[in-house]
Amino acid sequence: MKTEHSSNDLALLERRNIPIQRYRKGPGIRETVLLVAPTVTIQGYQYLVDFGNSNPTRFHRVNKNKECSCGAPYCEAIEAVRLYLQSGGARAPDPEGMPPCPICGSKTFRDRDWNGKYTKELGWRCAKGGLRHFLDAKAERIKKRLAENPWLIPPAPGYPGVRRDELMTWEECEAINRKIFIETGYEPTA
Template sequence: MLEAPPVNLVGCYPQVSIQGFQYLVDFGAGETIRYHRVNKDKTCSCDTPFCEAVEVVRQYLQAGGQRAPEPAIIPTCPICGAKTYPDRNWDGKYTKSPGWRCEKGGLRHFLEAKCERIKKQLAENPWLIPPAPGYPGVKRDEVMTWEECEAINRKTFLETGYDPTA
């Protein structure tokens, strides 16, 4: 029995690869639209209703091709409930939380939601320096702001007549 020679598929088109959470279909240099990006919901970046790239991806997967990873679940906006989309410029450097923008409220809704989260965390943990054995600790509301210090100094200056700037 004769065995068929191996087929070199490197130069064959269309080629399917994974790019992010999508499939990148390359139809070759001779096509008007060479690259198509197909989502997991079977839609193509070219917006053609029955794009050939979707069928190419289906055949690729049926033949045992590697599946694209699942996209991260993008939450709805906690302020208005609209869709959000990722904004890498606002990813949390230390918290590792992803940045996003709202379709309706934009960056403002992201910052409002972040502010509410910070307020909640401050209310749950009022300590600037938590208590330790032999030390009572320092709460945030026990620390004076520069405005409060300035008001006390102004009152002292007016009562005593002392002006350190004179």
């Protein structure tokens, strides 16, 4: 157990006791930089973030899907809204008029249980078709996006990539193996 100061500790203690020298006599000039926090207010169904006169893009509008009007994916306004909400700020109201059902055109109602965790899409139910129409519409969107992007692994320089239609199911692989076994006379169970 160590009971006395080492030479390094003593040197530190001596340095701490040396008074700070002033190069100039008289009162010092202290410059203060005021950091103005952005103000967040609710405007309709969005948050209006005001960065003040010093910022060239003063006003930003952030919606409930964490998208800013400036188009930047990691805008400072989104972070300002997050801090505003964490400190107990009021939440913007949800849009009252939900769009009509894309399957049958009837009225839709919000269903928070089906909000997209990763896609941040609002969940809803149809007045006529219920949850089935929501799931059908979501499946159609997924099919459309898959058709627009057929790549499982996109091509890169020196690599041709892998398309989704190039993959085989286990049934297709089994049929090909069975055909090869019959042609070569190989019996895997023998």
